[in-house]
Every structure is written in structure tokens, then in C-alpha cells.
Amino acid sequence: MSHYKIIFTGPVGAGKTTAIDSISDVPPVKTDSSATDMTKSRKPSTTVAMDYGVMILEDGEKIHLYGTPGQERFDFMWDILVAGGIGLILLLDNTRPDPFKDMWFFLESFKHFIAETGVAIGVTQMDISHKPTIADYQTQLQISNLNPPVFAVDARVKDDVSLLVQSLLYSLDPGLME
Amino acid sequence: MTDHLKPLRLALHGMDSRHVTMLMLFLKGPCKGEAVVVNSPEDADANVFDADVPESLKLLTAHLKQELQKPAIVLTLQNFSLEQVLYVKKPVQTGDMLRVLNEAKKLASELAKKKEALDKLVPVSTAANDLFDFFNDELFHYLASSKWEDDPVPDLSDERQTIHTTNLSHHEDSIVFSQATLLSGSDSFAQESAAIEFSKQEEIDRKDEADEFNESQADNTGNSVPPSPISSESVLPVDGEVKESNQALNDSHEPNLKNYVIDLELSKTAKHQTAMRLDEKGFHERIAAIEEIDLKRPESSWNYNPKDYLQGYFQDALILSRRQNMPVMLQSAWQPITLLPRTQEVWLKADDSELSFFAGIKLKHKTIDSKISFTAVDPATMNLTVALDKFQTMEAFLWKLACWASKGRFPQAINVDQPVCLKYWPNFTRLLITPHALRIAALLIKGPRNMSNIARVLNIKPQYVYVFISAAYAVGLVSQAKRQSDLLVQPQATMSNKTQGLLARIMSKLRK
Numbered sequence: 001m002s003h004y005k006i007i008f009t010g011p012v013g014a015g016k017t018t019a020i021d022s023i024s025d026v027p028p029v030k031t032d033s034s035a036t037d038m039t040k041s042r043k044p045s046t047t048v049a050m051d052y053g054v055m056i057l058e059d060g061e062k063i064h065l066y067g068t069p070g071q072e073r074f075d076f077m078w079d080i081l082v083a084g085g086i087g088l089i090l091l092l093d094n095t096r097p098d099p100f101k102d103m104w105f106f107l108e109s110f111k112h113f114i115a116e117t118g119v120a121i122g123v124t125q126m127d128i129s130h131k132p133t134i135a136d137y138q139t140q141l142q143i144s145n146l147n148p149p150v151f152a153v154d155a156r157v158k159d160d161v162s163l164l165v166q167s168l169l170y171s172l173d174p175g176l177m178e
Numbered sequence: 179m180t181d182h183l184k185p186l187r188l189a190l191h192g193m194d195s196r197h198v199t200m201l202m203l204f205l206k207g208p209c210k211g212e213a214v215v216v217n218s219p220e221d222a223d224a225n226v227f228d229a230d231v232p233e234s235l236k237l238l239t240a241h242l243k244q245e246l247q248k249p250a251i252v253l254t255l256q257n258f259s260l261e262q263v264l265y266v267k268k269p270v271q272t273g274d275m276l277r278v279l280n281e282a283k284k285l286a287s288e289l290a291k292k293k294e295a296l297d298k299l300v301p302v303s304t305a306a307n308d309l310f311d312f313f314n315d316e317l318f319h320y321l322a323s324s325k326w327e328d329d330p331v332p333d334l335s336d337e338r339q340t341i342h343t344t345n346l347s348h349h350e351d352s353i354v355f356s357q358a359t360l361l362s363g364s365d366s367f368a369q370e371s372a373a374i375e376f377s378k379q380e381e382i383d384r385k386d387e388a389d390e391f392n393e394s395q396a397d398n399t400g401n402s403v404p405p406s407p408i409s410s411e412s413v414l415p416v417d418g419e420v421k422e423s424n425q426a427l428n429d430s431h432e433p434n435l436k437n438y439v440i441d442l443e444l445s446k447t448a449k450h451q452t453a454m455r456l457d458e459k460g461f462h463e464r465i466a467a468i469e470e471i472d473l474k475r476p477e478s479s480w481n482y483n484p485k486d487y488l489q490g491y492f493q494d495a496l497i498l499s500r501r502q503n504m505p506v507m508l509q510s511a512w513q514p515i516t517l518l519p520r521t522q523e524v525w526l527k528a529d530d531s532e533l534s535f536f537a538g539i540k541l542k543h544k545t546i547d548s549k550i551s552f553t554a555v556d557p558a559t560m561n562l563t564v565a566l567d568k569f570q571t572m573e574a575f576l577w578k579l580a581c582w583a584s585k586g587r588f589p590q591a592i593n594v595d596q597p598v599c600l601k602y603w604p605n606f607t608r609l610l611i612t613p614h615a616l617r618i619a620a621l622l623i624k625g626p627r628n629m630s631n632i633a634r635v636l637n638i639k640p641q642y643v644y645v646f647i648s649a650a651y652a653v654g655l656v657s658q659a660k661r662q663s664d665l666l667v668q669p670q671a672t673m674s675n676k677t678q679g680l681l682a683r684i685m686s687k688l689r690k
Contacts (some may be wrong), residue, residue, distance in 0.1 A: 004680060023688070030328050057244045057683045073451040086681070127446075147602040148416070157451075160607045164686045167606065167616055169681045169688075174620035174636065178456070178689065 005064035006165065009110065010052070010091035011102045015124040016067035017051045022161040024053025024065055031082050031174030052120060078109060085118040088169045092137075092157065095129045100140050107146070120168035122153030122161070186213040186283050189222035191241070192234030201226070208272040212279050222248065223286040229254035230268070230301070245291060249285040251278055282504035315673065358374040411577040446523075446569040454530075455611040461586075461642070480644065481590045489538045489652065492517075492576065495552050510546065512536050514553075525568055537582035577609045577649045584648035586641030588629065591651075597626035597659040598647060604655055612649070613642045626659035 008016045020028050029052040051067030066081050082088070090106050092099050103121070107114065123137065132140075137150045149167035153160045170176060188205070190198055198215065205213045216222050227238035229252050241250060252265040263277045264285070322625065412499070461533040484490040492515065499506035502565060508515040513532075516525040526533065588594060600622040617636050621627070629647060633640040650656035 055684065055687055058643065058674050059683065061680070061683065063684055063687075081626075086684075124659075129652075134605045135602075149606070149619075151603075151605050151607040153607060159455075163607050166400055166688050167603065167620070168687060169685055170616045170620035171623075173681055174617050174624075176617070176685055178617065 003064065003084055004061070005085050006064055006087060006089060006168075007085045007110075007113075008065065008067040008080070008089045008091065009106055010068075011093055011096060011106075014091035014093040014097075014102075014123075015153070018089055018155040019089070019122070019153070019161045020051050020053040020065045020067050020085045022156060023055060025056045025163065026054050028053035028065075029107045064085045082110065082113040082126065085113060085117060087172060088114055088119040089164060089168060090119055091153070092121060092123050093125050094132065095125045096125050096178070099123070099132060100137075103140070118168055118171045119148045120164050120171065121148055121150040123150065124153055124155050126152045127154070185211055186279050186286070187216045187221055187223045188213050188226050189217075189219040189224075190215055190226050191219075191237040192231055193226075194231070197228060197231070204270065204272075204275070206290065209275055209279065214278060214566060224249040224251055224282045226251045227252065228252075229256065229265075248289060249282040251282055280638055290679075295378055323609070324639070369398045376444045378612050385684075447567045454629045456613060458639075461645070462611045480587045481592070481594075482584060482587040483590045484580070484583060484652065486540050486543075487574070487579070488539075488541070489579040489583040491541075491546075491550055491578055493652070496572065496576070498554070501664070502554045505555045507555055509549075509551045509553060511549045522572045524570045524572050528574075530578070531576070534582045537579045538585060545587070556640050573605070573653050574608050576652050577604075580649040580652035581610055581612060581645055584645045586639075586645050588644040588647050589651050592629075592647060594629055597631075598622070598651075598656050599626045599659050600650065601655045601657070604650060604653075606648070610649070615642075615646050616640045618643055618646045622656075 001041060008019055010016055017028070051065075053065040053067075055063040055065065057063065063086075066085075068078055068081055088110055090103070090110075092102055096102060107119070110119070121137065123134065134150050134152060138147075141148065141150070149164070149171060151160070151164050151167065153164055188201075191203060193201070205211065205215065219225060225241065225248055226243070227235040229251065231236060238252060242263070252263055253268055253270065254265055255268050264281055266278050302353070302487050327331075380613045409650050431523070484493065488510075491510070495506050495508040495515070495517055496519075499517040505519070505520060506517045508517065513526060513528050517523075518525065519581060526538075592598065600619060603619050604615075604625060606619075614636060617638075618632055621632060627635075629640060629643045633643045636643075647656055
């Protein structure tokens, strides 16, 4: 059986673990640990290996949901993780000092995967910091002729995460029926 | 730091945002931080009232009926004498304020000791926690952008309300201020006393100015400030004049204020919750219930004029509020709608079902024009306590209005035979999602297409395309492809790939 997966990535604290939790059919496997470095200032614990969740389709097929560790020192894992992936969900934390920098870092890091598949971007914490706006992100992206979906997302809300993943799938094939 | 050296924490009661701002600036500047303003009376060392503001005076009267747990400071134009109440005569002088703050510190200390001795805890009402001022985002921006080279001069004199009333001549492309009642001495309002004619050309000029401003911002910050996705007929304004709140929050040395602003924003639940999604059945029940499409007529005539609906009046109000850079209240025979241009918010008491009904009614200009008025309101003089969950973003609000006005038709300004472009994906998690909207966006983002082509390729009814185009056009995300290069673009055929079956099954799972 094929091993289909959707990859969730983004900086520390962007909500990857929570987003996977929102749409996973099984309690996600978390590999959080107490943060001991720069991540400590943002959250008490952080993902040091990866998060894992599963969506079980009607026919029993499993879609694996992988969350990359947010810390850059684990980026050697990213290439391994994305192999065979359907697409990328990039989550960005709008309260971080320079979310655009974060966005470009991850888009660059996953550019080959994105070119082969697609990406949808979710911006979290917009209720706490509403700037940059979604329009600001889109303007940045258009500089590089990129037009992915960019949505405000509350990673705790299943509908938000679900819509983001749906937009990724429609980006891959608008012909998909509702 | 000893208690004596700590800044006195003040709770301000019944004051509007301007008073609050002035006091904050005054305390931080001339008073050298001897006192700070806090959000909650529970956290305060002393309570401050303005005897010349009716709401504040009312609260003071109620406050004085209780046993004083904390010092009360009263700002007043009149002489005032009451035991255990400290007063500062207006206009407030720095020396007077510092003296009173010092006295309040001593009194607060004595009262605290007395309270401790009595060992008697009296619960403090937290009602004030729920009383948020209408314009606190603007207050925050104002505070965050303040410079401190010069001590701000406090002006706590009684502010009179400044209201500009405008009557709209809806059939003309101009808005004329027929009345401008100027009660304030502020220069920024003085210019409004003259009649101002607002033409489309001026709108274009302003857009150019806004673009210029954005470019200069980009130069200064290194980040490009996005141009507004505004066409001459789509009116969501450029928000360039407001400082980046992120930066402002980070730079702010007012943690209480920062928390206050965050709490305030979190309370605006309607802005941050997932919007409604309509399937085909829901669309026909809730949007296209009033059938205005004559199916016997050619598709090219399935259009509507936004100006015949609330959408058009709202868009006019939006232009005006942007021009004034101040809140505008749109009043009609129905409930007033308040537009807040700097925070890109709309406040309306009514819920969506009421709004959808009114937004879907074709208005008779002869009747409604006389009842419509736009009132520009000075935020400094507005002192309203409002339900925070009634705030909506302008984009989401206008998107909805367009959906309800469209009812499955397209705007008159769009040529049905010409391709349309989608600037970027709408922020669907916060917008009303009409049937097949995500699919339409996914297809259209790949290149310009005409609406019939979209319907044909996706195998959907054209009404679903039209309603999406109407909403996206209203907020400036869709435009007619006019460049020759756009017309030459050959739309990519949507190809089913080998994983389409899998994607469809995932989609089915997600839609449950």
C-alpha cells in the first residue's frame, strides 16, 4: 500500500502540532520536549523529532500527517520527511519578529518539494497580531510570482485547518469535485 | 523598588479614548511616569474621575456612595471639596497633578494598611473589565506612535462633539458635504467646514498618493507595504497610515496596554472565527432565495448594479471614511453601520440573518436616498460601549454584502465575455464561502478566464461563478483582464492526475 502523507512545517510555535491534532483521527504522536534554547522564550515545550497523525479515509486508506520539528538544527530530516508527500502546509506565527523571513526560509527550504507538489500557507496568531495582513503576505509572494492560498488560521479549529488542506488539494487539482 | 517609588496605578472611569490617551501621555511625559494607567480597577491603587464628563460624574457619584477602599482623584473645572477625595483643577498643571499623585500614594498606603488591619476582603466589581471603548485599537496606535522628545501638553478641557453630517446624492458621482458643523477647534477638522466635492478623479489621485506612500514605506522599512487591491470601483482602503502594530506592540513599554489591546482583539470573536460555508442547497436557500434571474434571458443580462443595494451605499461610505480617515456611520431606514477605516473594521448590531435580508433587497433610490446619511464621527468624542463580538472586518463584511446582493448574478461593470483575473486567493477561512468557491479560486489563480469558461471547465452552474466574482470584485481581488497579454494567455486545461481519486477521497473526508 502506498504511503501518502501531508507535511506540516513552519517555525517554532506556529501551531504544527496543534493543527495535526485538529484533523487527525487518532491521538497524534507527539515528541515534544522541554525547550532549552531560543525556543524557550516562545513556548515551554517544543517538537524535537516530528509529530505524527493519521487521517483514515472511507476505504481504510491512511493519510499520514507529519509535522517537522520547528528548529532549524533538525532540517536534515526535512528531505527524508517529504519524500512521497502530497503537498506542504506551511504555518507561520504572526507574532514572531519577522514572519516574512520565516516564510521565505521555509519556502526556500522546501522549494523542490513545493515545485513538485504544492503549498498552502496558514498564518496563526492573527487575533493577537493582525499585521502583517494576509494581503501583505500575498504581496510578498507575488514578488516571486507565487500564488499559493494564504489563510488566517486558528490551528485549534478543525474547520480552519481543514479549509487550508482543502485549498492545497484544489491547488493541485481544481477539477476535484466538492 | 519600594512602594513609595513604584508608579501609582490609576483606573480611569467613564472617560473617552481621547481623555484616556491624554492622561496616559501626560502621566508618562510631564509627570515622568509617577503614575500609570491600568485596565482593571482591581489592579489600581487609585481611581480617577472627570467631574465634567457626564458618564464619569455618574460613576463618581456611585463610587462615593460606597466606602472608599482606594483614593479617588477627581479632575474638574469647578472647585471641589470632599473629604478623602483629591481633586485637580483643570486645565491640569503638572505641579498640581504631581502633588495629588503624591497625596494619593500616601492615602493609598494608609487605606491599604487599614484594610489589612480589618482583614476584610471586599470583592471589587469587575464590571469595568467588560466596558471596552470603541476605539481602543486607534488609541493604541496613537500611543504606540507617540514620540517623547517633547512633553505632551495635556488638554483635559471639556471636549465637545464634532460631527460632520453628509447627505449623499447617490445618482451623481460626487458626495457633497451639505453641512459641516464644527464645534471643535481642531485644525484637522477646520478644513471640513468647506464643501468638498469628491469625484472619481480624486479617488484616482488618492490611490496614486497611497501607492506613493506605500513605496516610501517600502524604502524606509525594507519591507514592501502591499498596495491595496483596490480598483476604482472596489473600495477597501490602503491601510498605510497606521503603523505596523506588530512593531508597535514590540516597541511598546506599556505591558498593561499591550495586554489590554490583545484582550480587546481576542474579544472581537466574529473577526477571528471560521466563516460560514454554503453548499449548493444552502446557497439556494440563503442567497438565491429571492430569484431575480430571468432564465429566459441570455446569460449576459444576468447582472446587477451594486448601487441598487446596501452594498453600493456601504462602498460609498467606505470611500468617505477613507477620505476622512475617521469613522463614518452609515445611517438608513435600517440599523446604523459604523465603519472604522484605520482598523479596517465594521460594527453592526444586527446579526447575519437580519443583514442578509436587508442586503438582498433592491432599494428604491427615490425612497432611500433621502433616508441615507453618512456621518463622519470624531473618534475622540465618541464614548460608546459596544458589544465586541459585533465587530467584523471590512473585507468579510463587504464580501457578504456582495454575495447577498448578487444572488448569483455578476456586477454590471464586468463584461461577461471578457476574461477576469484573480489577484490572489481570498482569505477563505474568514469569508462566507459560496458553493465551489475554492475550486473557482484554484482555477482562476492559474490564469485569466471568462466566467462561462470557468463554469464549463468546473462543470458547475454559472450562478456559483457569478456570486464568487461579485464578492471578489467588491473587495478588489478580481478585475477584468484588459492587457493584451492577459487575453493571449491560454488557460491551462485542468488535468486529472493519477492521484485524483486519492485527493477526492481526502477531500470527502475533510468536508465531513
